Every structure is written in structure tokens, then in C-alpha cells.
Amino acid sequence: MKMETQFSKIAERKLTQALGRVRDASRVTALLTNAQKNLILREAASGIRKYEKELLAANRKDLDYARSQKLSSAMMDRLTLSAERIQQIAASVDAVASLQDPVGKILSRTVRPNGLEVKRVTVPIGVILIIYEARPNVTAECASLCIKSGNAAVLRGGREAFYTNQAMASIFKRALKKQRVPEHAVYVLETAHREAVDFLLTREKDIQLVIPRGGHSLIEKVVAQSRIPVIKHYQGICHVYIDDNADVRKAAAIVHNAKLQRPGVCNAMETLLVSRKAAARFLPELEKLIKGRCEVRADEASRRFWPWAKKARPEDFGHEYLDKIFSMKIVRDVRDAVDHISRYGSGHTESIVTRNKQNADFFVQNVDASSVMVNASTRFADGFEYGLGAEIGISTDKIHARGPMGLEGLTSYKYVVTGSGQIRK
């Protein structure tokens, strides 16, 4: 395994060669039957279980390096594999096998007046580049979702997980080989060099889609450089708005869940908006659940109710804490809440708690976000929770796939037109 100090012309040539093989592999994966794809996935899942020791050994190498780099404890935690995590990863690969085949679905079929049959049929996208951070489970997830959708995958994980990802890759390669599918169908970048990504982003003939999952700066960089279509999985600055006549018990439980059930994820609440009329009834209910468990950064009006809360600075609104912190503001009404959200939201997930149907409809209509919720926790914005079975991430884009992005988002379609000699008049 190579960790070049310079990304050379030679490395570029090697990468170009590898991409050619990936492209060829994608022609093979596109034509696999569902049964063949499932055999590969079941084989990979059992490989993950079988090579537990090898995976843990590779992971220890990464952890040693990470320690020497003084990574944060949160990063170390995400990087660390355990026997239990490995079992979970294997189970998630098996779960993908059990999903419906997303390829070859007939999306529509019409027979035109001239007798032409026009069908729209789903097909794989081709080669998908996924760029992500140091989480070894993502390698297995992305590889399985790409295989199931008939795509070839180029995976570029964090350099912190380099050895773990390579070990995971060999398990998938072995499974592919066993079914006589070119192993380049899952290509985990063999270099940790950043220049490799820069180079890949110019190869629009070889790669059909880029999915960056990660921090703001990674995504900004990919968007600025890529000649290939990008589906962004940006941050979630999610709001919960408590409307005038909300059921305050339910409202408090939803806010508590949206922030504290798992504070570090993109669908966690970052800002609470409370209608002026609901504040006096609602805030005491919420206080019982969160005081002392969570830091609150509140505007002047809400600090009259909660003098113990910190003063919010302007930059607290529109900020993604990913921690046990949220900002809070009292707003006039649902219109004011929608205005705040359209100014500060990131288009990820927004929730209203209300018993007023008209206000709920107004919120749903006017909020421009991938998920708009009524009387539910923002934490539900998730492929499994929506019944997609698995997700490659949560798209904050409006093009191609929006919100939880499952197997369907990894397909395109073609028109199949069948005639009996029709010519155009």
C-alpha cells in the first residue's frame, strides 16, 4: 500500500488505468441479475464475519496512526471497529441484499397513436465516486448499495481509515471474483493523496456521479472543482417550531427527542422556535426535560422565561452544533417562523408542532426543505425510517435525489421505444 509524498504523473497514469477498469466493470455490473448481485452481497457479508481478525488488525494500524496524529476522541470513536460493530456491518450488507432490485423497473409505459411503445426503464448510473470521512462502516454500506444498484463504486474514505478500508475492500473484491465479476467494480482508492481526488473530479467521461459526504469545506471544494454532477449531502440546520395551540407535552417530548436522542447527527434539532402565544404554556414543560442536560442559547424574549439560558449571539442562528446545545427564539406566529427558517435553514428537515390544520398546511407549503414534518421529531428524516431500506446519505440538493437517498437515487433510466417500422412524418 502506498502513501506517496508526491502525486506524480505516474500516479495519475495508474489512476487513469484503474478508472478504465472500473468503467469496464460497470458494464458488467449493469447487466447482473438480482440473484447474482445478492450472491455477491451475501458472500461479502460472510467475508466480513470470517475476516473479523484481519479487519481488527488493520483497524489497529489506523488507530495507532490516529493516536500519533492526536485525533479528537469523537473521531477516534467513529474510526474504531469492534467485534460488535463488525457484526452490524455484516448485517447491514445482508440487509441490502434483501431489498428489491432497483434496476429494470418499468417507470412508465405508453403506446402512442402511431403504435410505438414507449417505456421508461430504470438503469444503473454507471460509475459513482463517493468521498467520505473516517468511518469504516461507510465503505461497506456504499459498496453494497452500489453493487445492488448495478453501479461500480470508486470509494475514497478518510486517510485515517486507510488500512481498515483496504481490508474491507479486499473482502468485497474476493466476493466479486467468486461471482466472476471484475474486482474493480468496487475500487477503494489505493492512495491517501488529496491530489487523487482533484484528478478524479476532472474525469467526467469515467465517472457519472460524485457524492461527497462530509464537512462543509470538503463539499465546497468538490462543488468548486468537479466537472462531474455532484449530489451534496450538506449539513442539517434543523428547526422545530412550536405553534400557538400545540399540545405542549407532545411538543416538549419532540424537542427533547430531536435534540438529545442523538445530538451529533444531521437531522438533530439545532434551533427551537416558539410562538409568542405558546411560550408561557410550553416552556415550563420543556424545562422539566432538558434543564441541566443541554445548553440553550436564547434570544432576549425567551430569556425572560428561562433566565438560566445563555444569551444567543447572532451567529447562534443558522449554526450546526452537532452537540447538546441549541439556539432558541420566540417568534410572532407561523409566518415569522417560516421567514426565520427560510433565512437560516439548510433545506434539510424542519418540523412544526401544532393542532391547527391551517398552520400545518401553511408550514408544509411554504417551507422549502427536503423533509417537512408535522408533529414529529426531525430525527425521523432517515432512509430506514421512511421505509427506503437503506440510504447512501441525505441529499440537501434538489436535483435527482432529495432527502434520504436510497437505491432508487442510485439509478437513472432509459427510454425503450419499440415499433414496427414507424417513420416520422
Next chain:
Amino acid sequence: MKMETQFSKIAERKLTQALGRVRDASRVTALLTNAQKNLILREAASGIRKYEKELLAANRKDLDYARSQKLSSAMMDRLTLSAERIQQIAASVDAVASLQDPVGKILSRTVRPNGLEVKRVTVPIGVILIIYEARPNVTAECASLCIKSGNAAVLRGGREAFYTNQAMASIFKRALKKQRVPEHAVYVLETAHREAVDFLLTREKDIQLVIPRGGHSLIEKVVAQSRIPVIKHYQGICHVYIDDNADVRKAAAIVHNAKLQRPGVCNAMETLLVSRKAAARFLPELEKLIKGRCEVRADEASRRFWPWAKKARPEDFGHEYLDKIFSMKIVRDVRDAVDHISRYGSGHTESIVTRNKQNADFFVQNVDASSVMVNASTRFADGFEYGLGAEIGISTDKIHARGPMGLEGLTSYKYVVTGSGQIRK
């Protein structure tokens, strides 16, 4: 109207201001009912009829300028309006009004085991930038399709059609105003400056999608510069393959139609592939229809049948003539044809003529193109012919929209999740 000689900071500021207004307008168009949208379109259509004189006068100004610039006669033809063309444009705007509303459609609805209702509902994309060449009818088509799909449009036509496009824009603005919709919902760029486009392509917060329709170099430039998602409408290098046992009469009629019914469009045939076994039966049939009407650039093997054809040079394969010219090659079989197409095709439209079901299936499965046809002319790859009602273009991309792109391609969706206080466990 301004034709600045330098794209200044002041122009940039003005453009930024205008974009802000377009964004605000897009919030209004997103919420319009179908009836309101249709009133605007009917009003615009009757405005086009009513202001025929003004449109023709503006067009004369453009034609004068074009003559001074010595534009090709093909370009002059595409630029020229006539009373008849104006009637056609008005009719096409009316036709868009009569289509189904693409916004607010429920794509899927499930009730999850925890009682959450998860709906996927279509919504407009937001602000769409369309960059095209000197065809005044495109301005009206794009404006109407964007209005009908609830989007705001930023339109940048060729500088050759500057005055005509501005005149068309005022008609749409008047129609929008009459329905109290901000006129910036259709914003035709007031500057002919190329730098304006460069600037727009960096404004990913204001513009959600770019559709370039035009030549190779325009599209290449947009792809290289844009931070905004791009749906490319590239060239069509379309092939027709005549299989072993094709019905040779039908085959000849299809080839004749695919090339000569309208040679200058993207779904016209550019290369003919003929199976070795079909050549002796098929080529005499075709010769009757096209000899003397069309230039043929043929490989050695086919020149044995047609000594009158020109010798093909290697660059004749994969070339888009957009003229009464095609290249021709004799291939071994359907596999060989598919290999040729995957090397030289542009993923637009490919057709097989055959009576062999197995070969047809092989072709349909293995050819990676937006439209794959069996026993039909490539000329059918078109939004109207497929029953989409109208098209914004033919996408050669695989992301979001592929092939003829109608109103559906101009929408995104959001998840609407309705609960009764559910929290995540």
C-alpha cells in the same frame, strides 16, 4: 438596453440585485395554483399575437446586426421571425397551459408502523438558468415551461437575438404583472456580456439548476465553470444498426427518415451500421432512396457495394454532421454494432432494425443511451412524440433527467411527514 463594453463591478452588483428579485419571485411562483399559472400563459400567448408588429420590429433590429456580422444563412434562418412563426410560438405557449400541473403530485405515500405518514410530493426546483443560442422561440418555450412548473427562469439567449428576446420578455412580464406575480419570475438577461454568464455560474445560492442548450464549446465551458448543478443537452451522435434478418424495405425507410426528414437536428442519424449478412439484401433497397440525395462516407467493405460513396476517414465515425451526410460501416453482428456504439455514440438515441427478438433484447440491454429504439426512426426521440407534451430539451445526462425532458424534469420533490407526536426510539 445596455451593451456594455466592459462587465464592471456595477454590472455585477445590478445582476446580484436582480437575482435577489428572481429568487423572491420564485417563492411566489412556487405557490401559484394551476389556474393562476394558466391565466399567465394564456395572457402571454395572446400578448404574443397582439404584439406581432413589435416582435417583428425588434427582430429586424437583430437581423440588421446579424447581417453586419455576416452570420451564416442557417443562423440567419433560425433567428428570423415571421407572422407564421409568431403564431406557432403563441400556440406552443397555449399548449403548455393545457398540460397537467406537475407540482403538488404525490409520488408515493406510505404509513409507517409507528403511524407516521410519509408522502413524497413534487415541488418546483426554484430558479433555473437556461443558456441557449439564437432562437427567439426558445425564449417563449423556456419561459412557459418554467412558469407551468412553478419555477423562476433566468434566460440567456444568443446575443444575436438580443432585441427579439427582450421584446418577448416584456410580453411575459406584462402577463405576470397582470396576475400580480413579480415580473422577475421571467428574467431575460439585460446584458449580452459573456462575463455575465461566468458570474451567474458562481451563484449557487440564487440558482438551483443550469441547462445549457447549444454547441459543444458552450456546454464544455458551463461544465467547467459551474458551481450549480448542470443538466447537459449535448450532441446526438445517433446510429441505426441494420441486423441480419431485418425487413429491408422497412429498414431503408427508417434510415431515409432518420437522416433526411430533418438532417440538422440532434436526433438525426449520423452513422449507419449494417450487419455483414444483411448488406447484400439491404443496400440496394437503401440506394434507391438516398443515392444523389445524401453524401455517404463509407468504410472499405461497404464501398464494395457502393463504389460511388466517399471513403470514410477515421474521424467520420463519432462525428455529428447535422447535414445531409452520414458515415457507414459494415459490422460483423449485433455485438460488433454495440461495441461500435459504445465507443462512438454520445448516449443520445440508438436504433436497431431487426426481426430477431433476441438481438433486439441484446441491443436494448447493452446500449447505454437515453433512448434505445427497435424498428423505429431515431427522429422519434422527442418530448411531443413520447407524449410529454413539451420539452425543455433532450438531456444527455444520467442525473435527474435523461432524454426528452418535460415538465416533470423541471420539478423536485419534498418529503412531507405527518405524525401525532412520534419520537424516535
